[in-house]
Amino acid sequence: MLGLLLRLLPFWVREPLLIAVGAVLGVRLMYLAVRDHDRGVAGFGVVFLVFTAIRVYAVIRALRARRNPSPTTSAGWAAVDAAAQPQAQAQAQAQAQTQAQVQAQAKAQAATGPRPSPGTSEKEHNAWGQAIAAVAVFGALGAVLWVGPRFMPSDGNAPQPASCSDGAHDELPNAYKGTPRPVTGEELCKALHRPDLARLLGTPGETATDVSSSNNTAPLTGEKVAQPEAEVTFDTYTVNVSATYDELSIDQYVKLMKFGDETDIKTLKVLGRPAVLSSDHTMKIEINLGGGRSSGPVEQGPLARTLSVALDRKDRGGYCDITVWSKSGALPNDGVLLSIAEKVLPGIPERPPVR
Numbered sequence: 001m002l003g004l005l006l007r008l009l010p011f012w013v014r015e016p017l018l019i020a021v022g023a024v025l026g027v028r029l030m031y032l033a034v035r036d037h038d039r040g041v042a043g044f045g046v047v048f049l050v051f052t053a054i055r056v057y058a059v060i061r062a063l064r065a066r067r068n069p070s071p072t073t074s075a076g077w078a079a080v081d082a083a084a085q086p087q088a089q090a091q092a093q094a095q096a097q098t099q100a101q102v103q104a105q106a107k108a109q110a111a112t113g114p115r116p117s118p119g120t121s122e123k124e125h126n127a128w129g130q131a132i133a134a135v136a137v138f139g140a141l142g143a144v145l146w147v148g149p150r151f152m153p154s155d156g157n158a159p160q161p162a163s164c165s166d167g168a169h170d171e172l173p174n175a176y177k178g179t180p181r182p183v184t185g186e187e188l189c190k191a192l193h194r195p196d197l198a199r200l201l202g203t204p205g206e207t208a209t210d211v212s213s214s215n216n217t218a219p220l221t222g223e224k225v226a227q228p229e230a231e232v233t234f235d236t237y238t239v240n241v242s243a244t245y246d247e248l249s250i251d252q253y254v255k256l257m258k259f260g261d262e263t264d265i266k267t268l269k270v271l272g273r274p275a276v277l278s279s280d281h282t283m284k285i286e287i288n289l290g291g292g293r294s295s296g297p298v299e300q301g302p303l304a305r306t307l308s309v310a311l312d313r314k315d316r317g318g319y320c321d322i323t324v325w326s327k328s329g330a331l332p333n334d335g336v337l338l339s340i341a342e343k344v345l346p347g348i349p350e351r352p353p354v355r
Contacts, residue, residue: 022052164189182226185213189230191347247317302329311351
């Protein structure tokens with residue numbers, strides 16, 4: 001198919017095209033051969049360069065043929081001039097007063113020789129224009145193919161980085177309309193989804209695959225307690241941050257943990273605020289959307305590590321949870337949670353005292 005298309009192209013388009021492609025490929029292959037010390041690639045480069053040289057020679061011969069017409073063309077023009085002389089003599093007999101001028105004109109034409117065709121200059125101009133245009137276009141394409149990989153991303157279809165804002169701005173629940181207003185899920189997301197979050201997790205080469213936020217309310221509170229949250233997912237770890245604006249202090253929270261399933265409890269302070277570290281298993285829920293299989297029961301998921309920090313230094317109620325887990329069950333050390341908390345907590349205003 002490609003050979004048929006090339007044969008259908010005019011000579012002054014096809015030949016410059018072959019020269020441009022052959023030159024670009026030949027030079028590129030020779031460059032790769034020198035860089036990689038590959039004789040096989042060098043052989044292919046030589047083949048392309050020889051092919052290009054042959055096409056250049058063919059174009060040069062065609063241009064010389066256009067500039068120097070064959071004798072057959074000159075003989076044809078001489079016959080035309082010979083046929084025109086009797087007509088000039090007839091006009092001289094009819095108009096004797098102009099005979100000398102007509103003869104002089106005929107002699108001048110005979111001395112001049114064959115006249116160039118009026119279309120020759122225009123055709124030669126068009127041929128040169130086509131050749132130059134073809135070389136310029138395909139030379140530019142070759143240059144783009146050459147330098148493109150250096151400046152273009154390796155994967156042009158790579159997905160855009162995950163973002164906190166999805167364009168949806170739902171009305172906040174009544175629990176968020178108090179004074180002062182709690183932070184929203186989007187504000188939490190902006191505080192969590194930092195450029196250095198992957199580095200803090202110990203996986204600097206990863207990019208967030210999913211980012212989400214919500215303006216929830218705490219369960220079993222009649223939608224009277226705001227509990228916004230945000231979550232960022234990487235290939236290795238998932239980080240969730242939530243803020244609960246209730247009256248439960250960290251001290252009370254620790255006492256409740258001792259009656260629950262949390263393990264490895266450790267109290268400490270973060271940025272001068274009371275805090276506690278704990279571990280608990282996540283929940284695994286399998287939901288079937290069709291296919292003849294029933295949905296599975298709620299199962300125990302991988303272990304998660306949570307750092308709970310009071311919303312104010314005096315621990316008057318309310319706390320922020322920073323939780324990290326992975327599908328494999330592996331967890332980072334506690335220093336990672338502390339580093340994330342030190343970056344995220346400044347984006348969550350301290351809870352003012354209730355008056």
